[in-house]
Amino acid sequence: MPGPFHVGDLMPVTVLIGAQWGDEGKGKIIDALAPGLQMVVRYQGGPNAGHTVIVGGKRTVLHQVPTGILHPGIACLISPGVLLDPWELLDELAMLRENGVDLERLTVSPACHLIMPWHRLLDRAREAALDRQAGPGAAIGTTGRGMGPCAMDKAGRRGVRLGDLLDPARRAACEAGLAAANAELESLGAEPLARADLHAALERGAAGLAPHLGDTRPLLHGVLQRGGRVLMEGAQGMMLDLEWGTYPFVTSTHPSAGGACTGGGVPLREVDQVIGIGKAYCTRVGNGPFPTEFEPGAFADGFRTAAGEFGATTGRPRRCGWFDAVAMRYACQLNGFTDLVLTKLDVLDGQPEVKAAVAYELDGRRLSEMPEDLRLLERGPRPIWRTFPGWQGSADARSWNELPQPVLDYLAWLEEDLGTRISWVSNGPERSQLLRRNA
Ligand code: GDP
Secondary structure: OOOOOOHHHOOOEEEEEEOOOOOOOHHHHHHHHHHHOOEEEEOOOOOOOOEEEEEOOEEEEEOOOOHHHHOOOOEEEEOOOOEEOHHHHHHHHHHHHHOOOOOOOEEEOOOOEEOOHHHHHHHHHHHHHHHHHHOOOOOOOOOOOOHHHHHHHHHOOOOOEHHHHHOHHHHHHHHOOHHHHHHHHHHOOOOOOOHHHHHHHHHHHHHHHHHHEOOHHHHHHHHHHOOOOEEEEOOOOHHHOOOOOOOOOOOOOOOOOOHHHHHHOOOHHHEEEEEEEEEOOEEEOOOOOOOOEOOOOHHHHHHHHHHOOEOOOOOOEOEEEOEEHHHHHHHHHHHOOOEEEEEOHHHHOOOOEEEEEEEEEEOOEEEOOOOOOHHHHHHOOEEEEEEEEOOOOHHHOOOHHHOOHHHHHHHHHHHHHHOOOEEEEEOOOOOOOEEEOOO
């Protein structure tokens, strides 16, 4: 039986990204696209990502390894834009190996910056200090995986890269940052890292990752030259982009589509398809503005539990709210989506009504576009809602035509408002619950 995606859907390079604040269900969509692909590339983010794939009822969460690894025959790359935690990666590889996944297809670039053990300790200590000094809500709400401190060292031209770790002549230099990190940890009241522990970790990391080291660029361009299809797998979401997101409550890499070119080494002109994944509502993890967030209370708690909105990586409860068409228009404009996938439609089944923010009101003014100074959103704009009739049973639809009429009306309105085609909807977590739009 043909799946919801066909090879013909894909151009030489497809970039697939989260169009909201992350956790949109990218893992499932990439998994569905995989049969038409020769290669999947992770090009940004790091171990803070968590892509969940459910196959035959079995839940697998991938953090750093491209989702394509679950499909035999797909080459998988981790390219220079990824901030790599070698030890987390080793754990992930062990889990995959236990599940019989062939890992020879995975190549990791020597140019990936490494999240050193002290980065993770610093991440947590700095967040705790922000909370202590500036009060609750001041911390970024990071996943505590060391991404921010690693990115700081990368931009500061003192980072450690995989090539350093795997070259015995350069390995000692990997310990150079320890003294400064320990001084900061102690000043923040945190435990320092013992040199012997670091040394042992470096040895283990080097031994474990050596088999996967390789230049990713020639592999990627080799596939393109042979006419193969490549999917660039985004992590997190557009609204967390370091440049265009709700700074400073953002991630340290570039989840917007452009990150695929800088972090993944794919030429702009090879990208023919940009797929944005968005939920039929919104969620956000961590602090930062979220204009359409539900008021705290029984409705918000019940919605979160019913929707299963708890982090795949951290288990943290996600903040939930109605769909934000202002934010999605912004995402469509900045990324030039050729296609949108709307996920988790089934979660809204049974709601008496469904809302979407079409504009905000801020300081008595109507904002129908995102301001470029996104800190204005911290002043708590009031969403201007459009309300739609609710629906039942979208989860049971087996084709687009079987979707309840209120869903079809809602989708038609969204397409019109966003000026972007919704090419697929996901109406449940299973692989089979993905409906392709009719012609
Ligand atoms: P990602 O990081 O964007 O891949 O998203 P996550 O994996 O963190 O979260 C997506 C979660 O939603 C996973 O548990 C998926 O199995 C689940 N999911 C994906 N699509 C749907 C859907 O259409 N409906 C429901 N109910 N769950 C979905």
